Structures are given as C-alpha cells and as structure tokens.
Amino acid sequence: MPRFSVIVPAHQVQAYLPACLESVLSQSYPDLELIVVDDCSPDACGAIADEFAARDGRVRAVHLPRNRGLGPARNAGLERATGDYLVFLDGDDTLTPDALRALADRIKETGEPDVLVYDYARTYWTGEAVRNQAARHLAERGPAPFRLTDRPELLKLLMVAWNKTVRREFAEREGLTFPPGYYEDTPWTFPVLMTAGSIATLDRVCVHYRQRRHGSILGTPSERHLDVFAQYDRVFAFLESRPELDRWRPALYRRMADHLATVFTRPDRLPRRLRAEFLRRARVHCRRYRVPGAPAPLPVRLRHALLRLGLRRTWQALRLASSARSRAVKVTARLLRAVRTVTLRAHYRVQRCLPLRADRAVFAADDGRGHGCNPGALEEAFRELAPHVRTAWAADPAHHHTIPAGTRRLTPGTAAHWTALARSRYLVHNAAFDPGLVRRKGQVVVQTQAGTPLKHMGLDLWERPAAAGRTDVARLLRDAGTWDYVVSANRHSTLTWERVLPGRYTTLEYGQPRTDVLQRATPADVARLRETLGIPEGTVAILYVPTHRDYRRTQRAALDLERVVTRLGPRFMVLARAHPRHGGPLAESAGRVLDVSDHPSVQSLCLASDALVTDYSELMFDYAGLDRPIVIHADEPEAFEAVRGTYVGLRDFPPGAIARDEDELIGVFAGGHWRGARSAQLRAAFRERFCPYDDGRAAERVVRRVVLGQTDPPPVVPLAERRPAPSAAAGLARAPLTTVPQPAGPRTVTDSL
Template structure:
C-alpha cells in the first residue's frame, strides 16, 4: 500500500502535462501511485499519459468515454486509489522538489492526521512567483494537530483541494465526493475541514500554482458561475446534517456572501445581461440562510436591490478615486513642507559634531557604518551619531540609539546639518550634498560580480536599475573605503566619480580579525548549537538569470544528512531573498524540524561567521570577509558559467578560489566525507586569497576612519601582507 495516491484529472493541458507528471514522478520520495484521469481531452493529453504509463509502473491511466468535468473526474479516480492519503493535483500545476518527502515526514510527526494543509506559490506565465499571502496561518498551526474550531483561521485559506492531502480512510468513512459544476472544491473543502478531528499544517511551499495567461476555467465568462449558489446549498446541507456544526452557520453565511459578491465584481466572470439575475439569486440565498446575528457592513448591500448595489459600487469607485486624488494632494503638500524644512536648515551652518549613519537601506546599526559608529562613540564622543532607521526596525535597535525615520522632518533636519554622512548604500536622490559635508561610502563588500557602470552592458542584471541615476548619487561621495587593491581599482572604474579611496580596511571585519575562540562559543550558545558540533555555514547568493533571484543549488536536507552526526548546517540566505517564497521552499520547515538552522534573520552576519568552522558558498561576497578568520572555505560553483554570463565577474572565482571548488553536489559531498575541505591544499589556496583580498584588514579599520576623518589625525595606512597578482584577460587588476 503506497503512502500517497496522487489523482490527476487531465483536460486540455498538453503543454503543461509533462512538467506536471515529471514533478511527481521525479520526487525523491517514491512511495506513491499516480492515477491520471483523461477526461476525454480533445488534444494530445491521452497519448502523453499512455506514453508515461508504458515506462512508469507507478502510473495508471483512466480514459473516460465523455467529458465529465473536474470534480467527477476526481471521483472517477478515487475507487482505484490504494494509498494512505489522497492528493488531488491539477494537471497544470507542479510539485516543488522534496515536497512529498516533506509531507510524509510531517504526517509521521503528527501521527497521521485526517488532513494535512501545506503551502503553495503562484507562478505566473511571465516568470514571476508570489507566495500565498496567508502563509502565516500555516505557521500558526503549531507542531501538533487541531480542529477547525481550535484554529478557525485555517478556513480563511483558499478553498481548494490541491493544497491538502486527505487520509483516505477518513474520506471513505465520511463519504466525501465532488459535485458537478464550477466551484466544486467549495462543497468538498468546507465539510472536510469542519468534519476533520485532526488537522495538521506544513509551513512549506509544496506546490506551484500555475497562473495561466488564458485557459483558466474560473476566469472565463459563462453562466456556469451560477453554480456557486448550488455549491453553497450543499455546504449548508452538510452542516444541517450535523447538529454539532450548527455554530458554523454565521461564518459560512458570511463566506458565501463574500464569495458571491467577489464573483459579481469580477469584470470577466458573468455576461453583463446576467449580472442582475446573479445578484438576485445571491440575495435569495443570503436571506434563506441568514441567522439572527447582525449583517456585516460589507454585506449589507445584499439587503437591497440590484440598482442600489450598482449605485453603491459606483459611489465606491468615485470615493476611491477621490481618495486617491486626496492622497496625492496630501502627499504633494507633505513634500512641499519637507522640502521647505530642508531648505530652511540648509541655510544654517553645518554642525561639526553631527554624524548621520545608515546601513543596508535603513535596517539598523549594522555593517561598516555600525562599526564606525561604535568606534566614534569611544574615540570621538563629542560627535553625536544619529541613525536613519525604518519604522519596522526600530524595536530591534539596541538601547540608547538616537534615530530618525526615513524622509521624516527629523531626517530632513539632521541630513541638512550633518557634517558626516556614512552609508553602505547610496542616499536617496532627494538628499542634497552641502559644501563642507563629508560623505563616506563604505560599500557592501569586495566585488566579484559587476557593479555600477560596469553593468551597462548586462541588460538582465541591471533590470530596474538606473545606472545614470546611481552615478549621480555616487557623485556625492567624498571617500570610498577599500579593503584591498582589487576593490580600489574596481570602484575607480565602476564609479567614475570624484572621490578619494581610503585604504582603511573594512570596519565590519575588525571583529573578525580580532576574533577570540570564546567569541564564537558565545554565539553558538545563543543560537542553541550543541557543544562540540562542527558548524558549516552555507551562504548562497542571488542569481540574476532567474526572476526572483532564488535558485536551489543544494538539497539542504540531503546535505545535512550527508554531513552526519555532530554537525550543524547553518543557512544564511542573501538579504534580498529574505521575503517572498524563498524561505517557504523548504528552509523554514527544515529549521522547524531541526534539520538545519535558518539564520537568515540574524542581523549581524559577523556573529554567524564567528560561530562557524567552515564556509560553503557560491559567489557571495561573504567569502572575502570570512577569509579574515583563516578558516576553510569551499566554493560550490555548479552554475558558474550561467552566473558569470548573466551578471559579469571581475575574475574567475573557480580559478582564484579561497579553497576547494565543487562543480557538482557529488563533489561537494565528497570534499566533506573525505576531509579534503580542510587539507593542506585548502590552506594554501586560502593563504593566497587572504593575501590578495584581506590586504588592508588589520583590525583597526573603524578606528582609522574615525581618527582620519573626524579627528583629523594623520594615520598610517595598513601595509599589504603580500603583493597582489595581476589577472589575465580584459579585467586586468594590477597592484601598485
């Protein structure tokens, strides 16, 4: 008996069917059967199914003699299912890698619940991806099981069948089947969730929900949308048959009203001549099932006639338009006030003892600006430091930090009066550089990939990136901090502006250069890493050749398992990937299960480096900082050609690597299994890399910036530890 019976109804999807079937049959979890139901599809779907069935014993094909619709096609497949769980997969959607394994593990953890609800992402025909906006409902489900009454938010999720697996014995006992017509998932999902005694959730994106440009049945204009009324009648009939569920009637009454009004509001659902009839049927259904409670404000329109409904919709549109115009007027007025406020303060003299800081687009006291700020408090306490911080980051600030919110009046005041403005990201274009002010740009790290003006010929990498505007902002720089000769030469070319390079080293790396063994131990204890564990820090970067930037280069669960006992896999995603679907593609779920430790939200990446024994990365600039620790680095470069072609690179990291290079997962696993990741060759490569890219990092970078720029002292520049070798090719970076 297989664990999963995957039932796939098929109709007019020949362009997507192979991808759907491959996503199921190529899963690492193989204890499945697939029942594909050819719903008399007029295209080539039937032949494709037969082709797959001929070579795949886990796939069974049913060819229906006539088209019966999505719901009844699913019903046709259910009698042939022998698995513990039923999974109804639409034939134009796909499973994400590792999805079935994650589901099976979660079912085992929760001792076979009646229903397991998992997450999904919408994938658009133009390449975009958007995670389910109610994903937090799954995370809030907890580690165990619950009923709908205990976690009613579960009913706010999309009322579909394909984001769940159902225990077959539960379905057969309750006699659940799909009705005919549109919206067939509604009278299945509500009864299933209300009748289930044990529901579990999986906070992981297991399915890609394809948003087709055309061909979505529910997006077609048809009278079949009237089926929604019959479907809700079925839901109410189910509740009426179970007296213990009567308390759900007000909730379902509201859901029904919202659902029907949503259909009516869509411009492409109903013929214009049928909208009045649809409204009247909705009103009749709404009245029939109304209880004794008050009608929610947004549904009171169903207490009147169709003409009143149209008038309210029109007034709503007019109010929204007036609201938009009013908002534009208010914003324009606020901009004028702020501009006037800035101009007033720009006529006052600069404050010689005022410094304004920002890091990572106002995310807090972090990076190079943070290190300079702390050094200034110790060495130049007379210089007042004010941070520009996003409102959502204010609660995370350390005690005693003075801050202003971006573009507030306070922000306009301090940026107009400050002598020192220190940032690792360009200030907004509205900030005017005053004569006598000192703008210090610290950058985000040593460049491997193309930056600035070098992106002008990399169309994909600079999508949405205005190079001329960026250079105009860089024109405000007075000083550019560099940690090595390579960076100095790159910044001079990538940012053809009037600034002075300061060979200070990177202030953020001072803590790494001065690191003591106990520093890493303290971080490990805070993160809950078991004593004695070897910590592998995995820090992948984003990709410019895929929309969204996320590419899963490593199966994290497999890597953690291959590392074995006594290891902790610490994962740090690129900051640009912290939101959206990236975390939901398995990382959050693996963290919850203790397979890996997701440290993406840790504000200070330096802490993670201190806590680790080895870094595994692809092309992240983190490797240049990590080299200061003189600990092993492994480069996983299985897509170097695609990365370099799409983004551009200043040198070949696979030829001038800080350690061993793995060009496949098999090679990566072998490096750790054999111990080669820390052999003599690894140390030799790392030594040469440090000599080239950590030349000015001596642990005194922040102090050097403060003494040079704020105190006006003459400070010796750090002496490079070795001569920097020149590179071959058109990107020749020579030393001086």
C-alpha cells in the same frame, strides 16, 4: 504501488497541457503515476495525452465518451488511482521543481497525515508570479500532524483541490468524490479538512496557478455560476449526515456568505439578467443556513445581512459609496504626499544655499536598518579620533534603539534628515543615499560598500537580469559619480569595485572597518556574548548564514537544522540567521536550534560562534579574519552560478571544507574535518588573500586619511602577529566527534535562501 497519483483533467487546454505534464514527469521524485483524463475535449488534449502515455510508462490516458465537467473527470481519475496519495492538478497549471520531493519529505516527517496542505503562486500571462496572500496560515509551527480544530484558520485558504494532497485510503473510506457543475471543489475540500484525522502543512509554493488572459471558466459570464448554490447544499447536507461535525456550521456559513458575495460582486461572473435571480437565491440560502450569533467583523456581518435580506439596491448603493470613499481617500493621500514631497524639496534647496558645517557627519547603512556594518565602525572611529565632528545616524524609527547615545538620531525623509544631508561635510553610507541627494562642493562622500564582493555586482548585473531584479544599474553608476572615497578590504575588492562601479573616486584599500571589533574582542567578550545567547558551556555553536537566492521566491533553509543537530549529538547547536533581505526567521527556535535573525549585530554572532556554515554569503570573508573554521554548504552551485555568478571560485579557492549536501555537511562535523589540518591550511591561504588589512585598525586608517588628512596610515599588523580571540570550542578535544545513531530521516533541500 506508486507514492503519488497525479490526476490531471484536460478540456480545451491544448496550449498549456504539455507544460503541465512535463512539470510532473520532470520531478526529481519519480515515484508517481500520472493519470490524464481527456474530458472529451474538442481540441488536441486527447492526442497530447496519448503521446505522453506512449513516451512514459507512468502516464495513463483516460478518454471520456462525452464532456462531463471537471468534477466527474477527476472522479474518473480517482477510480483508476493506485498511489498512496492523490495530487490534483488542472491542465493549465504546473508543479514547481522538486515539489513532489518536498511533499514526500513532509509526509514522512509528519507521520503520513490524511491531508497535507501546501502553497501556490498565481502566474500571470505577463510572466509575473504572485504568492498566495494567505500563506501565513501554512506556517510549519507547533506540533504536526494536527486536526482542523487545532488550526481552524485553514478554512480561510482558497478552497480548491490542487493545493492539498490527500491519502487515497482516507478518501475512499470517507467516500469523498467530486460533484458535477461549477465550484466542484467546494463539496470536496470542506469535507476533506473536517473529517481528516491528521493534517499537516508545507510552507512552500508547489503549484503555479495560471491566470489566463482569456478563456478561464470562472472568469466567463454564465448561468452556470448559479451552481454555487447546489454545491453549498451538498456541503450542509454532508454536515447533517455527520452530527459530530456540526460545530463547523458557523464557519461554513461565513465562508458561504463570503463566497456568494464574491460571485455577486465580480463583474466577470454573472450576466446582468441573472443578478436579481442570484441575489434572490443568495437570500434564501443565507436564511436557510444562517447560524444566529455567529461572530464576524462588522463589515462582514453587514454584507451577510444584505445578502440574507436580498436588498439589491441597498447593496449597490453601499458599493458605490464605498468605492467613492476609497477613491477620495486615495486621491487625498496622493495629494498630501505630493505636497509633502514638494515642500521637502523646496526645504532641501534652501538648505543647500546655506554654508556647510565642517563639524557635521551623517551616516547610514542597509536602507535604514540601524547602526552597524562599515558605516557603524566608522561612526565610532569618528567619535573617538575626531571628537570635534558631531555625528548623526539616519535610520527608521524602529531601529533608533541601536544608535549610540552620543549620536544624533535622524529619520529618513524628514526635514531634519534633508537639512543634515544638505549641510553636513561628511556623508557615509554602505549603499546609496536618497536619489534626490545633490552632492555639494566641499562635501565628502565616503562609500564603504557592504563587504568583499563574492557575487556579481554593478555593471556585471546588466548581463544577469534575473539577479538584477529591480536594481537600477544606471542609478548606481550615477551614484558612483558622487563618491569621493571607496573603502576597500583587499586587492580583489579594489579591482572589482573600480571595474563594476567606475567613478573618479579614490580607493582606500585599508581593510574592512566592521571587522575591527572581531580583532579587538577578548575571550571575556566571547564568554559574555555566549552567555547572553544562552549557549551552554562546552557546546560547539555553528553559525548558519545562507545568502539570498535570486531564483527563489520563498525563504526556506536548505538544511533541516533539527536533523543536523540531532545527528551531531548534544555537543552541537546551530545559530540560524536569515539574510537581511528576508528579515527572518530562518528556523524555529527549538531545542538546540536558535534563530538569531533579529539579533542586531552579526559581528557579535561571529564572536559567539565556533564555526561558520554558509553557501555564498560575503560574511565568510569577515569570518576568515577570526581564524575560525568555515564550512561551505555548496548546494545548487550550477543554478547559483548561472543566475548570479561569483568572482571567487569556492571550489578552487575554498576557505575550508566543502559539503555538497546535508549528509556531507554532517560528515564534515562528525568526522572532525571542519577543524582539521587541511581546513586550517585552506583557511590560512584564504585569510592571507582576503584579510591582509583586517587587523582591528581599518576604521582608524580611514578616519585619519579622510578627516584628519594624514596621508601615511598606521602600519598594518602582520597576519602572523594578530591574535583574534579564540572560539570557546578551541580548547575542546580535537578528536573526531561521532554522530548519534539516527535513521536517515527526511531531508529538507528545497527553497533555500
């Protein structure tokens, strides 16, 4: 008996059906049967189904003698299904890679629920893909499985069959089938959710829902859109046959009224001659099934009332008025933005005519996220070594609390910000200032970058469009032409930046300023930080920091962190930090997994931890300076190399042990290899190559050169003489740690960062 029965009805989708079937058969989880139902299609769908059946024994082609519609075609597949779970897929849609494995893992993890609801993305003929806007309702929070009464917001999701997998025995026991006609999903999905004894969710895009340019059934004006009334009659008849479900009547009434309003207002649904008839029937249905006092927002109640009363002209008048109001608001907002932009530009031009202030410096980092990174370390060094220079930091108001008390706070885009940019002598950033910035004669622009480059950057992104995304490489090059200095951590960084971001700047190969705090911290600082984070004494804290994956749309940890700490035992915990591009959280804080995505200082997290686990994050170069263990979780190396590429081959020059999957990672820690002699040798070579100047005085060297004009920087402390604060686990016994006996359990290996 296969795990999944994938049922694909096919009618006039010959151009898309091969891709649909290939997306199923190429799944990494092969335990499936694929039932293709040719709904007497006049094109080549039947022949395509037969070709796939002849090629793969898991495929069965079913040919209906006459066209019966999507619902009966699915029923024909249901009658022949033998799998544990039913998966429905329309003939012009596709499964995402590894979708069935993710479904199987989640089903096992949640104890074989009756229904598992997952997410989808709309894919347009232009190539654009947009994830479901209601994805927040699929968050894997709280206990699972659950019942609909625990998560009633699931009724707000798109009511279709292909965003959920249903246990076959449950569907057969409840006698659930699809009716004929349009909107056949409605009498299926509502009963499925209401009667399910257990439900789970999977916050992952498993289906690509094709938005065809022409030929969509629901996007074609037809009198068959009147079938929506019969479908809701079936839903409420089902409720009447099951009195214990009567509590769902108010929610179903609201969903029905919303659905009818959508069909009526969409210009591609109803022919003009049927609009009056549709509104009349909508009025009858709303009066028939209305639940008095059913709570709903005022605009929704108004729309429902107009449907119920059949006030067609009033409806149209309100729609026109609402549309006019929306246009007026948008036009007014655009005008106000344009006036503000013109005013600020004029203000900036005036300020550029005024004298520079030699005692002013403006800092910013990470697109306004707050005080930190290399500019943060330099700002502190400015205040300490050049107190005559008054510093200001530009950040969004939500991050102003991170700015030190003695530093002026600026909000990007304000008149004060443009004044500071126009008249300050020193401008320091780790990315790019506003594109409207004009470097004045006498200004000094310091570009610190955001770390040692591991992934391809700058000019190298031109050959990698998937990684470049919306990056404006031409703008980067223009920006590089304004730099006076670029701070470099090592020779590798110098050679890379000067090639991929060429300019007339001077490279200051002085070290990474943001690592100064790592070298200066004391054991007391480490203890204080661990206490602040709630790390128990004697616990090995693993900092897990995955990087952004350009080829993935969703943020999801590549590791099942709860399983990792369970297998490793009570002496371990994980601090999970999402990539700044996503904002987090990366994991749910529970037990010995703590999400620290919102923590303001990644350097503090490095000091508090005992080991770093990452895939392709540049943080490994900073962490190596601490001389603490680093473990590389090198999952999907071929995909990452093909899309983004790396300058440093981590398999040839690793900073420590390498694990290819979750079980290997557990073995590395359980066997003690993470802090063994071989790992220490690899880390020492890595540290020597990439941390030659990270001795705690990198920011001082930059300030003495740029501000104080000293051409001979302070000498670098040799690696052998550096004494970074040891981790709290350094004093623990070095004997291998044995894993806690556990079953293999589900493994989550999808949608990593």
